Each structure stands twice: as C-alpha cells, then as structure tokens.
Amino acid sequence: MCEVVNQAVQQAVSRRRLLGGAGAAALATGVTAAAGSAAASPAPPASPAPGKGPGGDADARRYRSWLTLLGTSGGPVWWPGSExxxxxxAVVVDGDVYLVDFGDGSGKRFKQAALVPPEMRTPGGFWGEEMIRAMFLTHLHSDHVADYFDYFMLGWTNGLRSRPSQQPIQVFGPGRRIDEHGNVVMEPIFTKPGESTPDIRVENPNNPVPGTVDMxxxxxxxxxxxxxxRMRDNRYPDLREIFAINDIAIPDGIGYHPNDNHTPQGMEPFEVYRDDKVRVTATLVDHFPLVPAFAFRFDTDDGSVVFSGDTGPSRNLVTLARGADILVHEVITQQWVDVLMPPPLTPTEEALRNHLLSAHTLPEDAGRIAEQAGVGTLAFSHIVPGxxxxxxxxxxxxxxxxxxxIGRDLMEFGIGKRGR
Known part of the structure; x- marks a missing residue:
C-alpha cells in the first residue's frame, strides 16, 4: 500500500489538533481506529480455521487445485480491532504451492494454513516449504514484503532442507525502477499545491530503486x-542454491516509462513462469508512483485465479482476468477516506485524497472490473482499512x-471441479 496512507493519517491528525484540548488529543490518538470503523462499526470476526470462513468453500481441499487467502489486510498499518x-x-495445485505477496503476519498464516497434508510432508517439514515451487511479488512496498525473507531464514528449519525436489524455488518480482534505456528514474517528490520541491535525502544513492534481485x-x-x-556450525545448505531470484522484464515497445502518471493501457498479458502444473502471466497495473507493479494470473488444468496487486481501476487487469474463475482484488473504502479527510477539503487535502484513491480501488469499481472481465468469483483482499x-x-x-x-484470513476456494 502506498506510503500516502500514513501521510493521510498524519494529515487528519494535524487537522484535528486545531480543535485543541484533551478531546482533540484523544481524537488524534484514535484517528486510525475511527477511520477504520467509521462511527464504531463492529470489527470483523476472528479468522476461521482453514476453509471454514463464511463465503469460502468448506470443502476446498477436496479440489485438486485451491486458493488460500493467507492474510487479507492492506497498508503499512497495524489496524486496531482487526484479526x-x-x-x-497461496495457490495449491496437486500438492505444489505457489505464493503471492508476503505482508506482515502472512507467514504465520502460512504456518496455520498447513497447506501440505501430513501424509505428504517430508520428515522435518512443518510449514509446507518443502512443497513450494515458486513465489511472486506484485510490487515491493513494505506491506507486501515484510515476511518475504522469513521463508528463507525460518524455512531452513521448516522443510527447506528436506525438500523432495532439488530444483530451486523460483522467485519472481519487479526489477529496478528504470526506463526503456536502463536508466534509473527516481519517482517525483509529492508536493502540496503551491509548495516548492523540498530537498529530500536519497537512501542508498548508488542503487536507490532496487528490484527483487537487489533486495x-x-x-x-x-x-x-x-x-x-548456520552454514558453518549447523551445516545448513546454501540458501542461494535453494532459491533462484528473478526480476520480471517489462515487455519492449509498450510505451512504458516509470514517471508516466499511468501505466500503458491495452497491453497484452505476458508469460512470467511455467511448469508442468501452472502457467503464470502478468500485466502492469496502476499503483503510481510505485512502479513497476504487477497483477498475476495463474492458469491450471482445473481453472484460473487472478491477483490484482495494488492498483487503481485498470483496463490491463480486465484483460488479464477475462473469464477467470476467481479474481482476488484489493479494495479501499470510501468511508475511511471520508473520515480521514472530511469536507470541506483544502487544496492540499484534495490532492492527497485524489492521490490516495487513484492508486487503489473502491468496492464499486472493483465490481465493475469483475463484471467486465466476466469472472465467476470476486474475492476482496488487501482490504483498507483492515x-x-x-x-x-x-x-x-x-x-x-x-x-x-469479503476475504478473511485462511479463507479457501476450490478451483474448477471437485476431486483430488
């Protein structure tokens, strides 16, 4: 999720401080909770056991292929009152596991999901790492990568050393923020109306826009x-031999430039990965200024699942999701934005509000996208507020x-026809 969420919260806090006194202090302290609940609406119920969530498929694991929502919250925020x-x-196809995004706490959910049944686990396998074949990152915002390296460091003692396959786990994610000529392009500095461009320190100036391989x-x-x-004392295998890291190359000739306000629309999906069980294609979506940002589609013999990643409404996503069984789409609520920035809005607040909404999708717009794509199921995840x-x-x-x-952690969906 864009760092603009945090900016929006701080903007709302600053505005409310104008009220003065203890009441304003209390309101400022609770702005995130108020924005999330909009007049103290009840928090979602606790996460169910795998496959038991309302709206999911209780018998999902009787399908050869299924989808598990590990974590369903979005944003670099610990949302109060949320489970x-x-x-x-995770997409599971005939016992093999494919993971998409790694937000804070999603690793714990992966452990709880127990995606690999006991009879298929190798000795010492606890999480299911022994059956992971590939991992995918839609983009490199902190709320999508926080638990990424847990699969490396903790996976050593949770199945990676006893994987039945000696093939490396393939990892795919965005490359550096560069133009078509390979030149590094820093994102523009967000400024308020009438504000001159401030001088902001650049972290890691030798490589300020690292990609997945760099990270x-x-x-x-x-x-x-x-x-x-671990390698010298415990004789663990080299992690670099277990994981193969790949930056996703953006197709040539589509008119892509990192600092365009929108990604090129009308592009055809392109293949990122293929094995004997799944084909993964991708497209660029609108999460400006964080680019590149991808949506992914998983096609199996049983059916297809699409992940929107973080995006505003995107025609590219409609093309990618055409006819899919399930579309997992991010969502942001109008009520939360309105609580953060109630009218009348200053020009600064209006700019911040538009910036926030252009990088994410309202429920109504997600419904339109799903209808245009002709998908069977629309599942909300990366829900803001959580x-x-x-x-x-x-x-x-x-x-x-x-x-x-409405997605909840550990909710599951069968893909295609029932039958293992």
Missing amino acids: REGIGS TNSLYQAFALDIND NAPDEHLNGARKHFSGRLV
Missing part, C-alpha cells in the same frame, strides 16, 4: 552473521452479478 494479517495468498542480495548481506553461522465492516465493502454488488466474497 486480519498482512496481504498474502534479496541485500537481505543476504544483512543476515550474513546468522547465515554464516478493520472495515462488510457493509462498507458490499457496494461491489451493485455492479457485479457473480459471487462476491
């Missing part, structure tokens, strides 16, 4: 003490004639 963990999903190499270095100890009541999300039903599900 949702950070964004993360992973830096994490190896950051944890060098632990890695070297404690949003269902009534703030049901607006999608006005425009979508299929099955709408």
Whole structure:
C-alpha cells in the first residue's frame, strides 16, 4: 500500500489538533481506529480455521487445485480491532504451492494454513516449504514484503532442507525502477499545491530503486552473521542454491516509462513462469508512483485465479482476468477516506485524497472490473482499512452479478471441479 496512507493519517491528525484540548488529543490518538470503523462499526470476526470462513468453500481441499487467502489486510498499518494479517495468498495445485505477496503476519498464516497434508510432508517439514515451487511479488512496498525473507531464514528449519525436489524455488518480482534505456528514474517528490520541491535525502544513492534481485542480495548481506553461522556450525545448505531470484522484464515497445502518471493501457498479458502444473502471466497495473507493479494470473488444468496487486481501476487487469474463475482484488473504502479527510477539503487535502484513491480501488469499481472481465468469483483482499465492516465493502454488488466474497484470513476456494 502506498506510503500516502500514513501521510493521510498524519494529515487528519494535524487537522484535528486545531480543535485543541484533551478531546482533540484523544481524537488524534484514535484517528486510525475511527477511520477504520467509521462511527464504531463492529470489527470483523476472528479468522476461521482453514476453509471454514463464511463465503469460502468448506470443502476446498477436496479440489485438486485451491486458493488460500493467507492474510487479507492492506497498508503499512497495524489496524486496531482487526484479526486480519498482512496481504498474502497461496495457490495449491496437486500438492505444489505457489505464493503471492508476503505482508506482515502472512507467514504465520502460512504456518496455520498447513497447506501440505501430513501424509505428504517430508520428515522435518512443518510449514509446507518443502512443497513450494515458486513465489511472486506484485510490487515491493513494505506491506507486501515484510515476511518475504522469513521463508528463507525460518524455512531452513521448516522443510527447506528436506525438500523432495532439488530444483530451486523460483522467485519472481519487479526489477529496478528504470526506463526503456536502463536508466534509473527516481519517482517525483509529492508536493502540496503551491509548495516548492523540498530537498529530500536519497537512501542508498548508488542503487536507490532496487528490484527483487537487489533486495534479496541485500537481505543476504544483512543476515550474513546468522547465515554464516548456520552454514558453518549447523551445516545448513546454501540458501542461494535453494532459491533462484528473478526480476520480471517489462515487455519492449509498450510505451512504458516509470514517471508516466499511468501505466500503458491495452497491453497484452505476458508469460512470467511455467511448469508442468501452472502457467503464470502478468500485466502492469496502476499503483503510481510505485512502479513497476504487477497483477498475476495463474492458469491450471482445473481453472484460473487472478491477483490484482495494488492498483487503481485498470483496463490491463480486465484483460488479464477475462473469464477467470476467481479474481482476488484489493479494495479501499470510501468511508475511511471520508473520515480521514472530511469536507470541506483544502487544496492540499484534495490532492492527497485524489492521490490516495487513484492508486487503489473502491468496492464499486472493483465490481465493475469483475463484471467486465466476466469472472465467476470476486474475492476482496488487501482490504483498507483492515478493520472495515462488510457493509462498507458490499457496494461491489451493485455492479457485479457473480459471487462476491469479503476475504478473511485462511479463507479457501476450490478451483474448477471437485476431486483430488
């Protein structure tokens, strides 16, 4: 989720401080909770056991392929009164596991989900890492990568050392923020109306816009003490031989430039990964200024699942999701935005509000996208705020004639026809 969420919260806090006194202090302290609940609506119920959530499929694991929503919350915020963990999903195809995004707490949900049944686990396998074949990152915002390296460091003692396949786990994510000529392009500095561009320090100036390969190499270095100890004292295998990290190349000739306000629309999905069980295609979506940002589609012999990633309404996503069984789409509620920035809005607040909404999708717009794509099920995940009541999300039903599900952690869906 865009860092603009935090900016919006701070903007709302600053505005309310004008009220003065103890009451204003209390309101400022609780602005996140108020924005999430909009007049103290009840928080979502606690997360169910795998496959038991209302709206999901209780018998999902009787299908050869199924989807598990690991974490369903969005944003770099610990939402009060919410049982949702950070964004993360798993597609299971005939015992093999494919993961999408790694938000805070999603690793814990992966452990709780126990995706691999006991009879299929190898000795010492606890999480299911032994059956992971590939991992995918839609983009590199903190709320999508917080638990990413847990699968490396904790996976060592949870199945990675006893994987039946000796093939590396393939990891795919965005590359550096560069133009078509390979030049680094920093994102523009967000400024308020009438404000001159401030001088902001650049972190890691030698590589200020790292991609997935860069990020992973830096994490190896950051944890060098632990890695070297485990390899020398415990004789653990080299993590670099277990994982193969790949930056996703953006197709040539589509008119892409990092600092365009919108990604090129009308592009055809392109293949990212393929094995004997799944084909994964991708497209660029609108999460400006964080680019590149991808949506992914998983096609199996049983059916198809699409993940929107973080995006505003996108024609590219409609093309990618055409005819899919399930579309897992991010969502932000109008009520939360209105509580943060109630009218009348100053020009600064109006700019911040528009910036926030252009990078994310309202429920009604997600419903339109799902209807245009002709998907069977629309499942909301990466829900902002994470404690949003269902009534703030049901607006999608006005425009979508299929099955709408408000995602909760560990909810599961069968893909295609039942039968293992």
